[in-house]
Amino acid sequence: MKIAITGKGGVGKTFISSTLARLFEKNGYKVIAVDADPDMNLACALGIDEEITPLSKMDDLIEERTGAKVGEYGSVFKINPKVDDIVENYSYRAGNGNIHLLVMGTIEQGGGGCVCPASVLLRRLLRHLILKRNEVVIMDMEAGIEHLGRKTTENVDLMIVVIEPSKKSLLTAKRIKKLANDINISNLYAVVNKIKNDEEKETFGKIFEKEVNIPIIGYIPYSDEVSSSDLLGKPIDLNSDVGKEVERLFNEIINIKPEYYPQLFTIIIGVFWIWFMLAWFPKDFENLDLRASDCKDLDGGKDYYVKGVVDSDDEILEYIIKKA
Numbered sequence: 001m002k003i004a005i006t007g008k009g010g011v012g013k014t015f016i017s018s019t020l021a022r023l024f025e026k027n028g029y030k031v032i033a034v035d036a037d038p039d040m041n042l043a044c045a046l047g048i049d050e051e052i053t054p055l056s057k058m059d060d061l062i063e064e065r066t067g068a069k070v071g072e073y074g075s076v077f078k079i080n081p082k083v084d085d086i087v088e089n090y091s092y093r094a095g096n097g098n099i100h101l102l103v104m105g106t107i108e109q110g111g112g113g114c115v116c117p118a119s120v121l122l123r124r125l126l127r128h129l130i131l132k133r134n135e136v137v138i139m140d141m142e143a144g145i146e147h148l149g150r151k152t153t154e155n156v157d158l159m160i161v162v163i164e165p166s167k168k169s170l171l172t173a174k175r176i177k178k179l180a181n182d183i184n185i186s187n188l189y190a191v192v193n194k195i196k197n198d199e200e201k202e203t204f205g206k207i208f209e210k211e212v213n214i215p216i217i218g219y220i221p222y223s224d225e226v227s228s229s230d231l232l233g234k235p236i237d238l239n240s241d242v243g244k245e246v247e248r249l250f251n252e253i254i255n256i257k258p259e260y261y262p263q264l265f266t267i268i269i270g271v272f273w274i275w276f277m278l279a280w281f282p283k284d285f286e287n288l289d290l291r292a293s294d295c296k297d298l299d300g301g302k303d304y305y306v307k308g309v310v311d312s313d314d315e316i317l318e319y320i321i322k323k324a
């Protein structure tokens with residue numbers, strides 16, 4: 001499952017991304033957590049205290065893979081750099097070792113737009129993660145989703161917009177909804193974070209439903225556990241009250257049927273049909289005209305003939321009797 005987590009600054013994207021990554025791991029999944037936010041604090045939320053070098057700053061890697069010197073805009077470089085070993089060789093391990101963290105970093109825009117070696121490498125990597133990997137991929141994103149590109153985002157199974165009960169985050173959610181529609185993301189859900197009480201949950205839920213109308217799959221309460229863990233730079237306790245609420249969200253997520261299920265169903269039926277045709281259908285489609293008198297069971301005699309379809313063993317599968 002490939003999940004992108006987006007929303008306005010400070011709403012709790014990193015908290016939710018890191019906690020979901022840990023919950024997927026706890027439930028036996030292998031996870032690739034991607035920090036795609038230039039702010040880069042997913043490592044800290046996952047409890048990694050090593051110094052982090054983002055991929056965008058690994059000049060040697062970028063040069064080796066793209067064949068271009070970093071910073072040399074306009075130089076010729078490979079547009080299909082090798083990326084399939086990057087998870088194994090350039091990620092940080094988190095959780096109990098089954099979370100691989102990839103930190104993308106910031107790409108300085110060069111010249112006319114972002115066609116620089118680093119951006120080519122990172123886009124290619126994201127595409128690889130979404131299209132080719134079997135692990136659960138959780139992407140902690142910045143608010144915009146435009147930079148991902150249509151082909152990549154079309155293949156995200158689930159996009160979660162984190163919102164907090166405020167007018168501003170309502171507006172961001174509206175904008176994201178429009179963007180998601182533009183690039184064909186259909187599995188778009190909202191999570192309302194930092195809910196202070198039931199009244200707020202109900203009032204905001206209603207406003208959100210009326211004004212934005214993205215299905216809400218979870219409400220996470222405001223909790224001191226989150227802010228104090230943040231202060232200490234360690235992940236929250238998954239057994240705490242807020243941890244249990246994120247677990248409830250996790251359960252909702254794994255019960256969402258990805259959009260590709262109907263397609264998968266069609267493919268299975270198609271494969272079954274082809275197999276059926278090859279294995280069972282008459283191998284010899286020749287239409288044979290047989291004299292009715294050749295068929296002892298039929299008493300049509302000379303005036304009738306049988307038009308039949310036979311299989312390779314000459315067994316008549318279908319026939320009609322016609323007057324000659």
Ligand SMILES: Nc1ncnc2c1ncn2[C@@H]1O[C@H](COP(=O)(O)OP(=O)(O)OP(=O)(O)O)[C@@H](O)[C@H]1O
Binds near residue numbers: 007037039194224
């Ligand atoms: N449910 C919550 N209860 C209390 N505090 C929370 C909760 N969720 C997040 N926070 C706090 O809100 C702040 C922002 O959270 P977080 O860094 O996860 O947001 P973000 O959307 O990733 O922000 P940014 O856009 O800066 O990357 C942090 O101080 C965090 O501790």
Ligand SMILES: [Mg+2]
Binds near residue numbers: 013014015037041042
């Ligand atoms: Mg963040």
